Amino acid sequence: MPHFQILLNTSPASEAAEPSMVLAAVLLSLVVIYFASKAGGEACARINLPPVLGELVGGVLVGVSAFSLLVFPEGGIEASQSLLMQFLQATAGLSPEAAPAVFATQSEVISVLAELGVIILLFEIGLESDLQELIKVGPQAAIVAIVGVVVPFAAGTAGLVFFFGIGTIPAIFAGAALTATSIGITAKVLAELGQLTTKEGQIIIGAAVLDDVLGIIVLAVVASLAKTGEVQIVNTIWLIVSAGTFLVGAIIVGRLLSPVFVNLVDGMKTRGQLLTVSIIFAFVLSYIATVIQLEAILGAFAAGLILAETSKRGELEEQVLPIADLFVPIFFVCVGAKTDLSVLNPAVPANREGLIIAAFLIVVAIAGKVVTGFTLIGKSDLNKLAIGVGMIPRGEVGLVFAGVGSASGALTESTEAAIIMMVILTTFVAPPFLRMVFKDPKTIAEPVQTPEKIQ
């Protein structure tokens, strides 16, 4: 509703943000996000780079590192530093006193929309994946995942201790931050290149999912080590058992319930029945995954995989497409917007120290993943380089390590900065690298409309 407070001259309560201002702020944020995603995506598509890189760079441009249109309070940013809030004050009559509450609420809403974005992305990726194929490439994916966790972790930790004289605990933390692949970025680039349903694509997706689970376990172990000096065995075993039970259980129960799902949807008479029931299923699995301390995206991916096995797959894929078009860019633009490039500024002493450590971490991060493909001995028809390159981006998972390590006091400022630099670089180099290693002439430009429908 319109803001009649102005007409009534009543003072708006400062503790709760005024609804119409929050709505206005969210609408503006979304306009900025969609504009950044399309401007960046189109620019990249024209120079033969994956559009998702453009969405990330578009995010950086509107975010904290450049124009500060889309900023978030996490990094100590205040409402007065948000260009968007200033614009609202200038155009919509937002008062400076009310700005902090509106800023906080708008940031929360956009952050949740971004998380729903990556959930919907993984649901879509699951829908487009092939469970039979995933199971078939399972052993190879498992090798890639395990090698891709062990090599960077061991090489990173050992290197930091021996070459840089860093203590064992911070070295383990930084080494652990090198383990988990960012499944979102890799999956999106594969989809854009039309490589999601190839054997290489399915190995990468399978390995990235296992990687995510392994990363969570590694983080739990390392975090408890940093906190108490010892590994909480019970917690760790609980995490491993629940993760395994969830992934296997969801698939088994889901396949048993598939006929019920199809009958239910066919028996319904109201609009949007297939989509709504599917989204309920995806969100329930996402919730369960969150509750057992896995990630929500793993639940969404499992839901997509299960529904892809039903006769409704084609219809559902078509309906999820526009929803993904609307939600997914929010995630990528927000990742870019939250990327604080000031960590690369060599004028700051901690950054200078960090820069050398970062150079080392980046080499290990890239080399440690690139080797994984080559451990698949005797599979000469596979593009082994592509598999390794697909595992490069670390994205938000590495940032969580940096955050948890820093909060627990285990990491120094310069090591934390080095981890952040490693995450930024691996995230931004992966899309062009992947584009290079999959040099199929058919995939020069992203086909408008339904790029994933290659199979």
Add this chain to the structure above:
Amino acid sequence: MPHFQILLNTSPASEAAEPSMVLAAVLLSLVVIYFASKAGGEACARINLPPVLGELVGGVLVGVSAFSLLVFPEGGIEASQSLLMQFLQATAGLSPEAAPAVFATQSEVISVLAELGVIILLFEIGLESDLQELIKVGPQAAIVAIVGVVVPFAAGTAGLVFFFGIGTIPAIFAGAALTATSIGITAKVLAELGQLTTKEGQIIIGAAVLDDVLGIIVLAVVASLAKTGEVQIVNTIWLIVSAGTFLVGAIIVGRLLSPVFVNLVDGMKTRGQLLTVSIIFAFVLSYIATVIQLEAILGAFAAGLILAETSKRGELEEQVLPIADLFVPIFFVCVGAKTDLSVLNPAVPANREGLIIAAFLIVVAIAGKVVTGFTLIGKSDLNKLAIGVGMIPRGEVGLVFAGVGSASGALTESTEAAIIMMVILTTFVAPPFLRMVFKDPKTIAEPVQTPEKIQ
């Protein structure tokens, strides 16, 4: 990301809600919303009632009046009263101390999603409307709108003063609350009945839009009258001029820019380009409408109308369909969930008094709108009763009058309760009434998939 605070044993900061808990709460809320909307919608479809009534009733059942799964802090509800928060505490390890922050953030997010829902509904309604037809029925819509504002306002105010001895200012407030039709509910029911693109449907939509603008002007006048005892002429004129300029200007500028829009979309190479550019356009107009103190939904409706004139209409309608399926139910379920039926409890003294006033207001509210159709003299081919019935639901607009009136001290508790009862009843009776007056045998059950594609 998962909640590693548990593993780290660090105390979570209580001022900001923990992101993974907020995400879990939002996921659960959406599951409840979609479940309520589909259960209610399907039940209504089976007994030949419009599904949207089922979504409203489903909302009531999960909301503050019944199971308290989906409740909002506005009515003084606390986190401990939310069944959803209790469920999160039981399953996800949410601590009672952290619950209030999670509850507040989740409520804000769901409220914004509901508002985006009605914005997308009006965008869809605009897309499915026909500007030429709307202009053709313009004079008739204007008569319906003006009569539908003047008659209930005059009859309501006069009746309250003469029959109930209520003071002039509160009587004017209650009378004003009878004016504005809830465009969302009417439009949704028309779409469900396949009557959106009939002449009657377009008159109702046109009149409801004008009604909304008139309602906002009436509210501004009445609110300033209640506050200062006099009408703020300058503000009122500004509102009238800006509303008129916006609606006419958006259409004119939009039509001029349509070829640019089509060229832009055709020249883009990335996925979802049509949808994204259209949504940017809709959100920009929604933002402008909010800024000039109109409602965001009017901007979205104007954007839909303009884009419906382009060659992209069909493709865009198809892509907006699943998005509407996902967003619109959030709005209707939230309307139901926020409806506090305790106002109907005759054990409360203010309600008993209010009940008699409410009975009067309801008669005026229904009769005052039903007559509007019959003022269209000499149009014997029109279903005049249907036009009047289409204007009955007051929905959220009436609640704003009750809220503003109560906040300014102009309304007594019993009069406020009476207004709320009137809003509840007109909202809930309109769908079945509309169903009855449009007794076209073709529209017995809502066709699955694309009910609006009748034209």
